[in-house]
Amino acid sequence: xxxxxxxxxxxxxxxxxxxxxxxxxxxxxxxxxxxxxxxxxxxxxxxxxxxxxxxxxxxxxxxxxxxxxxxxxxxxxxxxxxxxxxxxxxxxxxxxxxxxxxxxxxxxxxxxxxxxxxxxxxxxxxxxxxxxxxxxxxxxxxxxxxxxxxxxxxxxxxxxxxxxxxxxxxxxxxxxxxxxxxxxxxxxxxxxxxxxxxxxxxxxxxxxxxxxxxxxxxxxxxxxxxxxxxxxxxxxxxxxxxxxxxxxxxxxxxxxxxxxxxxxxxxxxxxxxxxxxxxxxxxxxxxxxxxxxxxxxxxxxxxxxxxxxxxxxxxxxxxxxxxxxxxxxxxxxxxxxxxxxxxxxxxxxxxxxxxxxxxxxxxxxxxxxxxxxxxxxxxxxxxxxxxxxxxxxx
Numbered sequence: 001x002x003x004x005x006x007x008x009x010x011x012x013x014x015x016x017x018x019x020x021x022x023x024x025x026x027x028x029x030x031x032x033x034x035x036x037x038x039x040x041x042x043x044x045x046x047x048x049x050x051x052x053x054x055x056x057x058x059x060x061x062x063x064x065x066x067x068x069x070x071x072x073x074x075x076x077x078x079x080x081x082x083x084x085x086x087x088x089x090x091x092x093x094x095x096x097x098x099x100x101x102x103x104x105x106x107x108x109x110x111x112x113x114x115x116x117x118x119x120x121x122x123x124x125x126x127x128x129x130x131x132x133x134x135x136x137x138x139x140x141x142x143x144x145x146x147x148x149x150x151x152x153x154x155x156x157x158x159x160x161x162x163x164x165x166x167x168x169x170x171x172x173x174x175x176x177x178x179x180x181x182x183x184x185x186x187x188x189x190x191x192x193x194x195x196x197x198x199x200x201x202x203x204x205x206x207x208x209x210x211x212x213x214x215x216x217x218x219x220x221x222x223x224x225x226x227x228x229x230x231x232x233x234x235x236x237x238x239x240x241x242x243x244x245x246x247x248x249x250x251x252x253x254x255x256x257x258x259x260x261x262x263x264x265x266x267x268x269x270x271x272x273x274x275x276x277x278x279x280x281x282x283x284x285x286x287x288x289x290x291x292x293x294x295x296x297x298x299x300x301x302x303x304x305x306x307x308x309x310x311x312x313x314x315x316x317x318x319x320x321x322x323x324x325x326x327x328x329x330x331x332x333x334x335x336x337x338x339x340x341x342x343x344x345x346x347x348x349x350x351x352x353x354x355x356x357x358x359x360x361x362x363x364x365x366x367x368x369x370x371x372x373x374x375x376x377x378x379x380x381x382x383x384x385x386x387x388x389x390x391x392x393x394x
Contacts, residue, residue: 002180002181002182002183002247003180003181003182003183004178004179004180004181005178005179005180005181006176006177006178006179007140007144007176007177007179008035008140008172008173008174008175008176008177009107009137009139009140009143009167009168009172009173009174009175009177010032010033010035010036010039010107010173010174011035011039012140012141012143012144012147012179013036013079013105013143013144013147013165013167014035014036014037014038014039014040014043015039015144015181016144016147016148016187017036017040017077017105017147018040018043018048018049019148019182019184019187019188019191020075020077020147020148020151020187020188020191021049021050021051021188022051022074022075022076022077022103023051023052023069023074023075023076023194024051024052024053024054024065024066024069024070024074024075024076024077025037025040025044025051025052025053025054025076025077025078026053026054026055026056026061026062026063026065026066026069026076026078027040027053027054027055027056027062027078027079027080028055028056028057028058028059028061028062028080028084030059030080030081030082030083030084031081031109031117031169032081032107032109032117032119032169032170032173032174033079033080033081033084033105033106033107033109033169033173035173035174036079036105036107037053037055037078037079040053041053041055052069058087059080059083059084059085059087059088060087060088060090060091062078062080062084062088063078063088063091063092063095063102063104064091066078066095066100066102067091067094067095067098067100067102070095070100070101070102071098071100071199071200071209071210072199072200072201073194073196073199073200073201073202074194075151075155075194076100076102076103077102077103077104077105078102078103078104078105079104079105079106079107080104080105080106080107081106081107081108081109081123081169082108082109082110082111082112082117082122082123082169083111083112083123085106085111085123085124085126085127086111086123086126089127089130092127092130092131092132092162093130093131094210095131095132095162096130096131096132096161096162096225097131097221097222097225098209098210099160099161099225099228100160100162101151101154101155101159101160101161101162101163102154102162102163103147103150103151103154103162103163103165104132104162104163104164104165105143105147105165105167106123106124106164106165106166106167107166107167107168107169107173108120108121108123108124108166108167108168108169108270108321109123109169110122110123110357110358110359111123111126114358116358116359117169117359118169118170118358118359119168119169119170119171119321119356119359120321120322120356120357120358120359121166121269121270121320121321121322122321122322122323122357124164124166125322125324125331126322127164128298128299128331129299131161131162131225131229132161132162132163132164132299133150133153133154133159133161133162133163133164133229133232133236133297133299133300134163134164134166134297134298134299135149135150135153135163135164135165135166135236135296135297135298136166136167136269136270136295136296136298137165137166137167137172137270138172138270138271138273138274138294139172139177139271139274140167140172140175140176140177140179141177141179141180141249142167142251142296143165143167143172144179144181145243145247145249145251146165146251146296147165148182148187148190148191148243149236149239149240149243149251150163150165151163151191151194152190152191152192152239152242153232153235153236153239155194155196156232156235156239157197158228158231158232158234158235159228159231159232159235160228161225161228161229161232166270167270167271168270168271168272170359171270171271172270172271180247180249182246182247186246190242190243190246229299229300230300232300233253233297233300233302236253236297237252237253240252251296252296253295253296253297253302253305253306254293254294254295254296254297254302254305254306254309255273255292255293255294255296256291256292256293256294256309257273257277257280257291257292257293257294258277258280258281258284258289258290258291258292259291260289261289262289262290262291262313263289263313263314263315263378264289264290264291264313264314264315264316264317264371264374264375264377264378265290265291265292265293265310265313265315265316265317265348265374266280266290266291266292266293266316266317266318266319266367266370266371266374267293267294267295267316267317267318267319267332267336268292268293268294268318268319269294269295269298269319269321269332270321272319272321272355272356272362272367273292273294275362275363275364275367276292276319276367277292278364279364279367279368279371280292280371282364283371288371288375290371290374290375291313293309293310293316295332301335301339303339303342303343304343306336306339306340307339307340307342307343307345308343310336310340310345310348311340311343311345311347311348313347313348313378314347314348314349314377314378314381315348315349315350315351315374315375315377315378316336316348316349316350316351316374317350317351317352317353317370317371317373317374318330318332318333318336318337318350318351318352318353319332319352319353319355319370319390320332320333320352320353320354320355321354321355321356321357322354322357323354323357327387328387329352329386329387330352330354333350333352336350337350349377349378349381349383350386351373351374351377351383351385351386351387351388352386352387352388353370353388353389353390354387354388354389354390354392355389355390355391356390356391357392360391360392361391362390362391366390366391369390370390
């Protein structure tokens with residue numbers, strides 16, 4: 001029987017970590033992710049876990065400690081946001097190429113500069129090609145559930161890659177919602193123990209982690225890493241199906257909402273998807289149908305499945321809460337349009353909106369602007385501007 005509880009997104013992530021009881025948690029505080037290790041440290045102090053909690057001097061040190069712990073054969077976890085993730089940058093690549101399935105709770109916040117503590121996706125989007133699996137969460141329940149699945153995904157022998165679970169800073173990280181928690185014993189049975197075949201403290205099979213890797217082997221190692229990312233997609237599907245049997249909560253590579261009969265579709269990540277669903281319901285009541293497509297798994301990018309699903313729409317608006325500064329669109333936009341093109345899907349007209357940078361509030365009437373434009377394009381087939389900004393004072 002599920003445990004009904006009221007938790008914020010940060011506390012939900014910390015509770016998931018408590019139930020998993022990792023060997024090491026190393027962390028440094030940064031708004032808005034500070035509460036995750038803060039809550040977890042109380043579980044350590046109260047004896048509710050036997051984790052080695054390492055309060056380090058920087059986020060670079062936090063990821064370095066996690067790399068050392070995971071390479072030694074332990075299960076390591078951490079949390080960070082924005083500039084903290086940026087300070088980890090070189091270590092993110094090292095963790096991924098070393099095939100260390102560390103789990104990181106990323107509480108999305110604007111990456112400076114200018115200095116700003118509020119939510120957008122510039123931090124995790126900047127790290128999207130670092131070799132980490134990326135999973136995004138619309139609400140507190142999803143943040144909790146995704147944390148429970150992350151170790152199973154990353155530690156799978158076909159994967160062995162680190163996993164980043166993302167949620168929106170303040171919007172969900174500090175919002176209190178009703179959640180259904182899984183019982184501790186069921187979490188432990190679902191996640192299981194971490195028993196790597198190769199690790200530094202195994203005297204019977206000595207290995208090196210992070211050695212100099214010249215052109216004689218580096219390319220092959222990168223190819224193996226890329227294959228692991230490709231294989232991660234099927235593992236995400238398998239683990240999500242098993243999680244559904246445990247909890248009744250269904251997760252896929254993405255969620256398609258209000259799709260039946262819709263010719264227009266809006267693609268949006270994380271908490272704004274909830275606002276978009278609300279507006280979609282209002283429009284449906286008025287006889288106007290707009291689908292909402294919410295990516296869950298962003299790395300690896302499920303090209304085949306996305307192209308197949310989006311091919312049926314006449315118009316698609318892709319919303320990016322991050323700027324790529326490439327004068328051609330945001331990160332979601334360029335990935336989605338590349339997927340459609342690569343799979344020969346040329347029917348839908350696709351436009352892009354950059355929105356919510358620096359925590360700019362996104363209201364229902366902002367979403368209505370996107371819905372109305374997408375419906376107009378679906379009806380006329382005409383696109384005036386592909387690249388747009390939403391809610392900015394020009």
